[in-house]
Amino acid sequence: MKTAIDDTAARIAALNGPDADRHARDFAHLAERMATRGIDVESVLARLGRLRIAVPSWALGTGGTRFGRFSEPGEPTTVFEKIDDIAMLDALTKANAEVSLHIPWDEPDDADALRAHLDERGIACGPINSNTFQDRGRPVEPRSSYKFGAVSNAWEEAQSRAVDHMLQVMTLGERLGSRALTVWLSDGSNHPGQQNFRAALDRTIDNLARVYAALPAAWLMYTEHKPFEPAFYSSVNPDWGTSLLIARALGPQCRCLVDLGHHLPNANIEQIVATLLRERRLGGFHFNDSKYGDDDLTAGSVKPFQLFLICNELVAAAADGLHADRAPDLMIDASHNVKDPMEDLLQSTEAILLAFAQAMIVDRASLAQAQAANDAALAQECLQDAFRSDVRPLVREVRRRAGGALHPMHALRALGYRATVASRRGSIRATGL
C-alpha cells in the first residue's frame, strides 16, 4: 500500500527548488549573525534536528464541538490510514515520526499488523493513552460505568474496569514499541458534596498504584492534570501540584504531563514547567494553544511568547543536565474544527520548532549575569532578543538537509495529498474524536 508517499521525497525536493536560493541567502545571513554573537549554528541545527513531535492519533480527523462537526474529505477512518497521514506529515517536516495512540479509539484488530505498518512507514509508537472517560455506547452495568468516574469511582466495579483497561493498554503498547502510558482522568464531580474529596484521591492513588506496579522497567507513566471539563465542580487531578503529589505517591517511574490548555486563566505555565523540571518529574507535553479554556487550538497561534518561554525552560534545563536520562516527550493535543487537520498539525509542529529554535539562541551567559545582578531590564532584553529573531531559516535548513519541505503546509497542498486520499477513502466521513 505504498502509494501516496512513494515519490514524495523527489516531489518535495522539486517543490523546494524555486525557493532554494532565497533560503540559502536567508540562512547564510542568519548564520553569520549568530556566529558574530558566538552561537554555534551547527550545534543548534543538530539539536533542532533531534526534536521529535508526536502526532496524536485523535487529531487526524476533524474535531468538533457539541454543536456540530464538519468533516473533511478523505479523513482517515482506520488507524492504518492515520499512520499513513502521519508518514506524510513526517515526510514534509522530518520532525513527526511518532504517533501517540488513544485506546480504544484507535485499537487495532491486529496489533502485529499495526506494528508492521508502523515499521514500514517509519513511525514510532510514542506514549499511549488510556481512555477511561467514555463507555463508548456499549452496554455496561451501572456500577461499571464511567459515569461517576473511573479510578476514583465509589464503586469498585468501575475502578477495576479502569485498571484492567490501563493494563491492557500497556500490554498493547509493549507490542507496538511504546515506552509510556499517559493517564488523563475525567474523574471528578459536578456538584458540591457529590464526592468525598479525600476518599476520591485515595482511591485514585490506590488504583493507579495497581497500574504502576505492572509498568515495564523501561516505561514511564504520565499523569495529566486538568482543572475542569467534563467535571465542572471538581476534578480529581486538577492541577500540577496534585499531579506531582500523585506521581510522587506512585514512584520514580511516574512523571507529570503538561497540557498547555489545562490551566486556569493566566497561570504561569513556564514556571510550572520549571518546577516540574527541578523535581525531575516532567514527563511530557500536550502542545496546543487557548484563548478561553481547553480550546485545543494550533500551538503558538494565540500566545507564541508563552510557548517560547516554556521552550526556554526546557532548553535551559537540558543545558543544566536535567532529565538527561530521558527528555520530556513532546506531543501535540489539538482539535481542528475548521481547518484541514493535517495542515493544522503542520502549523503546530512549525510553531513548536520555532519556539525551540528561539530558545536555543538565548544568550544564557548574559541572562544568568543579568539575573545575578538583579538587572530586570537586561534579563528581559536577553529573552526578547531571541524571541524577536526570525529563526525560520534555521528550522527550514534542518528540514532541507533531512530531505523535508522548506514550506510544509504549501508543499502538502501542492502535492495534492488530501485530494488523492479523498479519492481512495471517500469524501464524506464521520470520524474524528
Ligand code: PSV
Ligand atoms: C483531555 O482534555 C485531553 O487533553 C486528554 O489528553 C485526552 O486524552 C485528550 O484530551 C483527548 O480527549
Ligand code: MN
Ligand atoms: Mn491532553
